[in-house]
């Protein structure tokens with residue numbers, strides 16, 4: 025059964041660990057993440073971007089696949105199905121499709137408009153028991169097709185959005201989507217501490233989890249981060265394992281071309297990456 029991310033994240037914040045959001049792209053991705061969460065007895069959040077939703081034939085297809093897979097695989101750990109960086113309209117469609125969590129990314133709107141749209145979604149999600157993530161301060165990287173350094177959120181704006189009643193808040197603290205450039209300045213713990221102080225118990229979300237050094241991840245968790253998004257790292261692991269298989273000529277041996285064989289090394293690589301992240305974030309055994 026799908027659950028809202030609220031309870032798992034409040035527990036994580038209180039227990040000083042973080043729950044991973046792992047983005048899904050297809051059946052193999054979803055199965056790898058769900059099985060690893062069950063094996064590690066960890067809560068998990070499946071992230072779906074609007075682009076990935078389109079790729080998988082729409083949000084209702086995704087919700088049906090995930091629900092059926094949880095059932096068929098006997099998954100008993102808490103699983104949230106979450107829209108990642110949604111538009112306002114995307115959030116409405118996911119709520120209708122049966123997602124248990126959505127993110128409204130209003131970070132590119134002026135703060136007044138971000139507040140207005142977030143408020144409307146707080147009401148809708150509240151009625152349906154769906155968790156809602158809001159964002160303040162754009163996360164850097166290729167978020168809008170433009171590669172930029174991560175912004176740092178204004179702690180007072182974070183408080184204004186948190187007070188609307190969202191479930192969790194993504195605040196830009198110099199983090200970036202995708203691979204980090206060699207000259208990256210690192211996370212702004214000053215910003216994170218200031219935001220954390222303003223928003224109290226609210227779980228904070230760290231986007232762009234790929235390539236942030238382990239000590240920075242641990243420090244971020246100690247300062248109130250309870251959800252960490254991982255996307256690119258699973259993609260890199262999948263691609264590398266698939267490349268190794270093909271380069272070794274294994275697709276040319278016997279029935280090595282069978283997609284169930286050809287995709288297996290990538291599947292295992294996603295599982296290994298997810299396990300490693302769950303261990304780092306401290307969510308193992310917390311289901």
Ligand SMILES: [Zn+2]
Pocket residue numbers: 109163201231232253
């Ligand atoms: Zn993000």
